Amino acid sequence: MLILPLSYMLFSTLAENLARMEETTKRLELTSIMVDIFKEVSQDQIAHIVYLLQGKVRPDYEGVEVGVAEKIIMHAIAKSSGTSQATIQARYVETGDLGQAASLILEKKSQTTLFAQEVTVDRVYNTILKMAQVGGSRSQDMKIKYISSLLNDASPTEARFILKILLGSMRLGVAENTIMDALAEAYTGDRKNRPLLEEAYNVSSDLGRVAKTTAKDGLGGLESFSITPFSPIRPMLAERIRTEKDALDKMGTGFAAEYKLDGERVQIHVADGRVEVFSRKLERITEYYPDVIEAMPEISKSNNIILEAEAVPVNADTGEFLPFQNIMRRRRKHGLAKAVADYPVLVNFFDVLYVDGQSFLDETYDKRRQMLQYVIKEGGMAHLVPMMRIEAEVDIVEFMESSVNAGCEGLMIKSKDSIYRAGSRGSQWLKLKQDYQKGIGDSLDLVVIGAFHGKGRRAGTYGTLLLATYDSAEDMFLSICKVGSGFKDEDLDTLYQTLGDKILAKKDLRVNSIMEADVWFAPELVIEVVAAEITRSPIHTTGKADNDSGFALRFPRFTGRIRADKSAEEASTVEEILALYGGQAKTT
Ligand code: ATP
Numbered sequence: 001m002l003i004l005p006l007s008y009m010l011f012s013t014l015a016e017n018l019a020r021m022e023e024t025t026k027r028l029e030l031t032s033i034m035v036d037i038f039k040e041v042s043q044d045q046i047a048h049i050v051y052l053l054q055g056k057v058r059p060d061y062e063g064v065e066v067g068v069a070e071k072i073i074m075h076a077i078a079k080s081s082g083t084s085q086a087t088i089q090a091r092y093v094e095t096g097d098l099g100q101a102a103s104l105i106l107e108k109k110s111q112t113t114l115f116a117q118e119v120t121v122d123r124v125y126n127t128i129l130k131m132a133q134v135g136g137s138r139s140q141d142m143k144i145k146y147i148s149s150l151l152n153d154a155s156p157t158e159a160r161f162i163l164k165i166l167l168g169s170m171r172l173g174v175a176e177n178t179i180m181d182a183l184a185e186a187y188t189g190d191r192k193n194r195p196l197l198e199e200a201y202n203v204s205s206d207l208g209r210v211a212k213t214t215a216k217d218g219l220g221g222l223e224s225f226s227i228t229p230f231s232p233i234r235p236m237l238a239e240r241i242r243t244e245k246d247a248l249d250k251m252g253t254g255f256a257a258e259y260k261l262d263g264e265r266v267q268i269h270v271a272d273g274r275v276e277v278f279s280r281k282l283e284r285i286t287e288y289y290p291d292v293i294e295a296m297p298e299i300s301k302s303n304n305i306i307l308e309a310e311a312v313p314v315n316a317d318t319g320e321f322l323p324f325q326n327i328m329r330r331r332r333k334h335g336l337a338k339a340v341a342d343y344p345v346l347v348n349f350f351d352v353l354y355v356d357g358q359s360f361l362d363e364t365y366d367k368r369r370q371m372l373q374y375v376i377k378e379g380g381m382a383h384l385v386p387m388m389r390i391e392a393e394v395d396i397v398e399f400m401e402s403s404v405n406a407g408c409e410g411l412m413i414k415s416k417d418s419i420y421r422a423g424s425r426g427s428q429w430l431k432l433k434q435d436y437q438k439g440i441g442d443s444l445d446l447v448v449i450g451a452f453h454g455k456g457r458r459a460g461t462y463g464t465l466l467l468a469t470y471d472s473a474e475d476m477f478l479s480i481c482k483v484g485s486g487f488k489d490e491d492l493d494t495l496y497q498t499l500g501d502k503i504l505a506k507k508d509l510r511v512n513s514i515m516e517a518d519v520w521f522a523p524e525l526v527i528e529v530v531a532a533e534i535t536r537s538p539i540h541t542t543g544k545a546d547n548d549s550g551f552a553l554r555f556p557r558f559t560g561r562i563r564a565d566k567s568a569e570e571a572s573t574v575e576e577i578l579a580l581y582g583g584q585a586k587t588t
């Protein structure tokens with residue numbers, strides 16, 4: 001048997017803890033299990049563990065996809081257990097979980113394989129990473145070989161988790177914040193230090209690196225984190241306001257207003273002759289913008305820069321803005337060139353975060369805008385977002401009108417002295433949308449947590465969806481309404497397909513709902529909804545304390561927008577609902 005240095009964690013230790021995590025519903029317990037894991041693991045392995053806890057092997061922005069098709073996994077189970085495909089299929093149908101099926105099959109198999117190699121965390125991690133990187137015509141065979149060699153040596157519980165990671169179905173319900181809580185406690189002795197880890201994460205988007213640095217060098221080590229090309233920055237976000245007057249009340253005078261364009265937020269990194277584009281969710285989306293990549297050397301005077309822009313689809317013939325959804329038509333592997341030609345974009349720059357080796361995060365809005373004006377050559381697809389300095393209410397009213405007339409959503413209001421606060425939603429940036437002035441004052445982005453089977457015309461799809469807000473303090477999703485209107489037939493089809501991958505056997509640990517849905521989903525998909533009113537309700541859990549009522553939406557309606565650019569943790573929060581409810585009381 002292989003003799004391992006003590007510091008090397010066996011995968012069985014991790015798997016046992018993962019099983020404990022799966023069983024608990026309490027966030028504190030989840031955190032303390034992670035603290036136990038982190039305390040036991042060596043500094044060299046910590047990054048791997050952090051990625052694996054999130055079902056990843058590298059940070060999202062590197063675009064390393066772990067997912068392996070079920071078909072390949074079934075072949076690998078057959079190969080390592082000598083069981084027929086039919087039996088595996090039958091076990092899969094019985095359990096509804098391929099990982100579980102494999103675990104039952106392997107339990108039957110004799111456990112004592114001579115010459116078995118120890119299954120360490122590193123072995124699992126490295127095999128998964130290798131698998132994610134193989135390509136070419138023999139990649140299927142290679143993957144089957146890699147997986148079956150792991151399964152040969154794995155215990156049933158280990159196999160279950162290895163396959164869950166490979167299938168992308170490891171849903172432990174741990175958000176980044178919870179992992180950071182556990183890291184802070186394990187390595188600095190105090191969970192309250194999380195904000196310091198968060199700062200490093202905001203500029204690196206690499207939780208594995210944050211973990212490794214904290215483990216090795218403590219809080220001092222985190223000071224070495226700074227903005228660098230090709231590590232996306234977590235975006236600064238805005239607080240909503242309802243009226244032009246609110247902007248003046250919050251900012252005084254002498255602030256800047258910009259058009260709020262309705263497209264996809266893109267972060268463009270240029271350095272070493274390379275250009276990469278990242279989404280609002282920090283995923284690498286370079287391949288969908290070949291036209292922008294090609295144009296960048298012409299657009300930017302600096303070739304070592306990080307910029308933010310809103311990419312807006314335009315009508316190829318008339319040049320008019322098109323609805324945001326059109327940009328999603330570029331999200332394809334085949335026929336991309338045609339989609340790019342059919343759906344051209346205008347790139348509207350609104351911020352600059354780094355230039356020629358220097359961070360601009362701590363520069364004021366005014367300085368950053370000045371640099372932006374200097375560095376961007378407007379023309380062709382490149383524009384600066386229209387901006388106006390506001391001195392009085394009449395200016396902002398007029399500018400709002402001209403923005404809406406130009407086909408934009410409204411205004412972004414920015415304090416001229418504000419620095420760029422990565423990853424935070426604060427009052428230095430405000431957003432004023434035209435629809436805030438109607439209904440409850442805004443559209444909401446809510447998480448689909450469950451569904452009810454459709455009847456009549458909607459049989460075979462979901463008739464109604466159960467939606468939730470996000471509670472960041474508790475890291476929970478709280479129900480707020482059922483929505484059944486606003487869906488076109490094609491929306492119902494798309495949602496049925498998309499949600500099919502997210503079905504769970506039981507309610508997710510992070511979902512708090514009194515209402516029982518027919519089908520529960522992993523809380524991942526965000527959709528946009530409008531409503532007539534926010535009311536108090538005993539059956540929904542948003543804003544509910546003990547025996548008090550929570551909040552619900554009256555007459556909610558799907559707007560037709562799936563917010564693929566938002567993660568569930570970026571959905572509308574309980575605080576936002578409370579603020580809208582308060583605002584509603586004032587205006588009605
Ligand atoms: P929404 O749901 O309204 O799109 P959001 O929740 O995605 O907003 P917010 O910070 O609340 O994000 O609103 C800012 C968003 O508006 C940005 O993420 C960006 O995509 C878009 N945007 C459009 N124009 C601008 C601009 N001039 N400055 C900053 N962001 C802009």
